[in-house]
Amino acid sequence: xxxxxxxxxxxxxxxxxxxxxxxxxxxxxxxxxxxxxxxxxxxxxxxxxxxxxxxxxxxxxxxxxxxxxxxxxxxxxxxxxxxxxxxxxxxxxxxxxxxxxxxxxxxxxxxxxxxxxxxxxxxxxxxxxxxxxxxxxxxxxxxxxxxxxxxxxxxxxxxxxxxxxxxxxxxxxxxxxxxxxxxxxxxxxxxxxxxxxxxxxxxxxxxxxxxxxxxxxxxxxxxxxxxxx
Amino acid sequence: xxxxxxxxxxxxxxxxxxxxxxxxxxxxxxxxxxxxxxxxxxxxxxxxxxxxxxxxxxxxxxxxxxxxxxxxxxxxxxxxxxxxxxxxxxxxxxxxxxxxxxxxxxxxxxxxxxxxxxxxxxxxxxxxxxxxxxxxxxxxxxxxxxxxxxxxxxxxxxxxxxxxxxxxxxxxxxxxxxxxxxxxxxxxxxxxxxxxxxxxxxxxxxxxxxxxxxxxxxxxxxxxxxxxxxxxxxxxxxxxxxxxxxxxxxxxxxxxxxxxxxxxxxxxxxxxxxxxxxxxxxxxxxxxx
Numbered sequence: 001x002x003x004x005x006x007x008x009x010x011x012x013x014x015x016x017x018x019x020x021x022x023x024x025x026x027x028x029x030x031x032x033x034x035x036x037x038x039x040x041x042x043x044x045x046x047x048x049x050x051x052x053x054x055x056x057x058x059x060x061x062x063x064x065x066x067x068x069x070x071x072x073x074x075x076x077x078x079x080x081x082x083x084x085x086x087x088x089x090x091x092x093x094x095x096x097x098x099x100x101x102x103x104x105x106x107x108x109x110x111x112x113x114x115x116x117x118x119x120x121x122x123x124x125x126x127x128x129x130x131x132x133x134x135x136x137x138x139x140x141x142x143x144x145x146x147x148x149x150x151x152x153x154x155x156x157x158x159x160x161x162x163x164x165x166x167x168x169x170x171x172x173x174x175x176x177x178x179x180x181x182x183x184x185x186x187x188x189x190x191x192x193x194x195x196x197x198x199x200x201x202x203x204x205x206x207x208x209x210x211x212x213x214x215x216x217x218x219x220x221x222x223x224x225x226x227x228x229x
Numbered sequence: 230x231x232x233x234x235x236x237x238x239x240x241x242x243x244x245x246x247x248x249x250x251x252x253x254x255x256x257x258x259x260x261x262x263x264x265x266x267x268x269x270x271x272x273x274x275x276x277x278x279x280x281x282x283x284x285x286x287x288x289x290x291x292x293x294x295x296x297x298x299x300x301x302x303x304x305x306x307x308x309x310x311x312x313x314x315x316x317x318x319x320x321x322x323x324x325x326x327x328x329x330x331x332x333x334x335x336x337x338x339x340x341x342x343x344x345x346x347x348x349x350x351x352x353x354x355x356x357x358x359x360x361x362x363x364x365x366x367x368x369x370x371x372x373x374x375x376x377x378x379x380x381x382x383x384x385x386x387x388x389x390x391x392x393x394x395x396x397x398x399x400x401x402x403x404x405x406x407x408x409x410x411x412x413x414x415x416x417x418x419x420x421x422x423x424x425x426x427x428x429x430x431x432x433x434x435x436x437x438x439x440x441x442x443x444x445x446x447x448x449x450x451x452x453x454x455x456x457x458x459x460x461x462x463x464x465x466x467x468x469x470x471x472x473x474x475x476x477x478x479x480x481x482x483x484x485x486x487x488x489x490x491x492x493x494x495x496x497x498x499x500x501x502x503x504x505x506x507x508x509x510x511x512x513x514x515x516x517x518x
Contacts, residue, residue, distance in 0.1 A: 009429075012429070012433070013432065013433070013436065013495070016241070016244075016433040016436075016437075017248075017433050017436035017437035017439075017440055018437075018440070020244070020245045020248045020433060020434070020437035020441075021248075021437050021440040021441050021444070023245060024245070024248060024249050024252065024437065024441050025441070027249070046458060046459055046460070047454075047457045047458060047459060048457050048458075048459040049457070050457065051456045051457055052457075052458075052459060052460075052461070052466065054461070054462070054463035054466070117289070117290075117293035118289070120293075120296070121292065121293065121296065121302075144296045144297055145297070145299075146296055146297065146298070146299045146300075147296060202297050205299075206299065207298070207299035207300070207355070207357075207361065208298050208299060208300070208357065208361040208364045208365055208368070
């Protein structure tokens with residue numbers, strides 16, 4: 001009897017605090033449930049699915065296209081070759097997926113999907129709301145006038161830009177150039193239903209020319225390249 | 230209900246309430262010592278390579294604004310000194326905690342940048358027009374703004390007024406909780422003739438305080454789920470994770486303090502029981518052995 005009383009008293013040091021702990025948590029949960037729910041909602045908004053990865057991955061999915069049907073002199077005829085959409089690896093944001101060049105003005109640059117600062121430092125960036133070559137829509141690409149798009153200051157109507165992707169080679173002939181204000185939405189139409197390559201860069205090209213509120217737009221129409229279907 | 234059962238019931242309730250109060254006291258203490266105070270923030274900055282990563286981020290931002298104006302990105306290299314950045318970040322943090330403004334002295338940065346630009350212009354044999362000099366001044370101011378914007382921990386600056394208000398309330402709560410706890414302890418002691426019985430209930434409280442203070446921080450620390458916080462840039466994220474880690478470790482230590490108190494109380498219970506200490510004793514009445 002004495003032993004069992006002693007054991008009971010010793011056990012009380014375990015079960016009493018445990019009961020207090022459980023009751024305490026339950027009481028706090030019930031009493032502060034609205035605040036806890038708000039806290040959980042806020043927490044879920046600022047929590048990601050995984051630990052954030054801050055490494056800058058500008059990876060490349062570009063592969064030199066096989067069986068390049070590139071003409072030295074553009075014929076003006078659109079070839080009938082078609083490429084299935086399933087055969088195309090769609091570029092994600094930050095991926096290098098194509099190369100653009102213009103021999104006459106000495107332009108050569110990698111094309112990345114996306115156009116933030118980290119991309120335009122290493123290449124030219126495609127606006128996310130535009131489309132890939134061959135899709136039959138607008139391809140909007142921007143770059144710095146002091147680096148990769150510096151040669152654009154010598155561009156003329158009739159110059160040919162070659163865009164090489166993993167699924168085909170495309171040629172575009174410059175039809176016009178125009179200077180717009182940086183925020184002028186009339187410079188391009190994302191809804192247009194014909195394929196056009198539009199390159200844009202800061203204007204004017206000279207050193208320290210102020211806050212550069214203008215943009216040079218170069219419009220080039222498709223000459224050749226496979227159609228995506 | 231007999232007196233014995235009533236005493237047990239009331240003592241248990243008081244012990245439970247005491248446990249809750251002591252737990253609140255512990256968490257308030259944790260927040261006060263390991264929350265957003267300047268020593269914790271400065272420690273987070275020095276221990277996590279904050280300044281080095283910050284300098285890299287500032288160089289990237291400066292290069293981005295340098296590219297469009299035609300200058301080579303090399304003109305911004307070497308304009309930020311690590312020791313100066315550390316000093317300015319610490320000063321900015323201390324100013325934020327005191328809810329004051331802080332503007333760093335960017336004279337040295339401007340001089341280094343101008344030297345680099347002039348060296349480039351000389352090398353390229355370029356002369357700037359008045360208009361270009363005007364835009365050069367705009368560019369220099371932009372770089373200075375980048376520096377001042379980046380050395381400030383904006384989230385901390387914005388949170389400090391609320392945090393300081395919370396601390397004012399917490400201090401009042403802290404004092405209130407201490408007073409209430411003393412009242413409850415006195416009530417428990419007065420309810421029992423035998424001291425060891427009173428101490429037993431107080432021990433239940435301290436053990437439950439240890440459990441309540443320790444379980445939650447341990448679960449959070451072991452799971453590391455707060456590492457999924459979606460905050461940027463990287464240097465700020467690392468500093469915040471470091472602060473949360475330190476807070477949880479401190480909370481666990483504070484919880485263990487209650488385990489120590491509980492052990493001391495259990496020892497005291499043993500001594501009181503052995504010597505038959507009674508509250509009404511002091512030479513009066515019989516001492517039961």
